[in-house]
Amino acid sequence: MTDEPLGAGMEEPANRNGAFPRLDDDQLARLRAAGRVRAVEPGEVLFREGEAGYDFFAVESGAIAIVQGYGRENHVVAVHGPHRFLGEIGLLKGEAAYVTAVVRDAGEIVQVAPGRMKELFIADEALSNLVLQAYLARRSILIELEVGEKLIGSRYSRDARRLRQFLDRNRRPYHWMDLEEDEDAEALLRALAIEPADTPVVIVRDQVLRNPSTAEVASALGVGARGAPPAMCDLVIVGGGPAGLAAALYGASEGLDTQAIDAVAFGGQAGTSMSIQNYLGFPTGIPGSELADRAAIQARRLGARLVVPAEAVGLASDDGHHSIQLASGDVINGRTLIVATGARYRRLDLPELERYESAGVYYAATEMEARFCADAPVVIVGGGNSAGQAAVSLSRRAASCQILIRGGDLGKSMSRYLVDEIERHERIEVLTHREVTELKGDDALAAVVVRDRRTGEHAELEARALFVFIGASPHTDWLRGHVAMDDHGFVLTGRDVEVPDGSERPFFLETSRLGIFAVGDVHSGSIKRVASAVGEGSMAVRLVHQRLAA
Ligand SMILES: Cc1cc2nc3c(=O)[nH]c(=O)nc-3n(C[C@H](O)[C@H](O)[C@H](O)COP(=O)(O)OP(=O)(O)OC[C@H]3O[C@@H](n4cnc5c(N)ncnc54)[C@H](O)[C@@H]3O)c2cc1C
Helix, strand or coil: CCCCCCCCCCCCCCCHHHCCCCCCHHHHHHHHHHCEEEEECCCCEEECCCCCCCCEEEECCCEEEEEECCCCCCEEEEEECCCCECCCHHHHHCCCCCCEEEEEECEEEEEECHHHHHHHHHHCHHHHHHHHHHHHHHHHHHHHHCCCEEEEECCCCHHHHHHHHHHHHCCCCEEEEECCCCHHHHHHHHHCCCCHHHCCEEEECCEEEECCCHHHHHHHHCCCCCCCCCCCEEEEEECCCHHHHHHHHHHHHCCCCEEEECCCCCCCHHHHCCCECCCCCCCCCECHHHHHHHHHHHHHHCCCEEECCCCEEEEEEECCEEEEEECCCCEEEEEEEEECCCEEECCCCCCCHHHHCCCCEECCCCHHHHHHCCCCEEEEECCCHHHHHHHHHHCCCCCEEEEECCCCCHHHCCCHHHHHHHHHCCCEEEECCEEEEEEEECCCEEEEEEEECCCCCEEEEECCEEEECCCEEECCHHHCCCCCECCCCCECCHHHCCCCCCCCCCCCCECCCCCEEECHHHECCCCCCHHHHHHHHHHHHHHHHHHHHC
């Protein structure tokens, strides 16, 4: 045993990507005015792993150690000295802390309550930008370090995949232990007397959750603040992609009592994009996850309630209000409803597809999938922008990347900037007039058989992963029978809705049921871009006002 304080002798981290800036004297003075200054002694805990709603701390003098597993493994992640501040993005999202802050060297700290911090951010744009950038960058570092809860399971398990998707899409740092290749994973299960059949297992601090539901994990982690909604909201938004987030932000900022829910995570499909290159104002692109985090924080700051995971499974409309039934059994009532549930990618019509869906066939190319196919051959099906973006980002790690399209010209369906980039890239090859006829492999995908549509010849392509981007089907099962839809299940809005003579016409973006609007990818004829989803989400709020007034 040693009496040395945690993090003794450890240097402060460098200011990588703006993660660890120093506050200047003026900024510290403004924080002092908003909070209180107090002396601290070594060993004092400022906030604890698992604590939600903790205060903002800046260091005047002395040093604070940031510790994972305080009192257990005591792993020191960083040390902060004078003019540095504590916390990461979870503080602004109201999530529980997953590290503990312990005073290493005696000194003075400035402590500011979350409510006062919110006011200060609104008044002080430069400080707010500095903290936000640092918090976003710190979250990325923590994700890389795999600090946080442990998830033990098999890469081939659907439940493990469901939990990984939830953690990844909510940008939670966690340590993934794959039973297929990590001997420590098995040893840990044995130590906990857990049978492999009870996996996946999530270990959050001292809680061990055996094949938990997504809601159980969210509650253990303090992700997505819940709290009962009021008996009747002005506006309920179902779906938290760019369209739903924009609607939440505008709804709350324009004085509507606004509640937004999402089944998995705020950010939607856009949140899974490694880099959105065509969103106005970001000339070098912006990672989808960062856009989602920024938008969710902004919407919450303006007063929207964002709840996750909350899946809508049914709807009842009655006399000017709408009741949304959730998978949990809860009901949310709203005077108006904005449907922003987006769409999911179509699947290939192959009998063996399902077998490989947890073992090499993917519908999104996020960091998680990119890691699986490092240094391996990859095949992508589809000729749209999503396929193009996946090819460009995956080819940074994959050994090779082949894009299969049914037609003869990639430029017909893909933006020019992506086609140009693909043509310049030496590890990406485009195979035209091809379709996949078979998937091959033992436990996991190893090859795909493709047919040349002109000659009928078959060829086998080596593939550790197959990415499928062949169009989308809308998330509208829960709305069937309530609003008019097109033949593919996308929601009809505005002029596309057929109205009996003499009946009131729906507004633009309004569905066949007055007071229910549909925005973004879920509505018939949508553009399927982040910018258009954001535009429609914002516009719909103006129409909601008109409907409420009418
Ligand atoms: C990998 C990838 C990269 C992309 N890159 C770009 C790009 O660079 N530029 C661009 O302009 N577009 C891009 N797109 C397209 C763009 O992301 C979408 O057009 C946009 O996200 C649509 O927004 P949305 O809000 O309508 O729906 P979505 O983003 O699909 O969000 C819908 C949300 O609703 C939730 N949901 C679904 N059903 C329910 C339910 N029953 N209850 C509660 N919640 C539910 C989902 O969990 C999801 O979060 C990309 C798409 C992908 C997949």
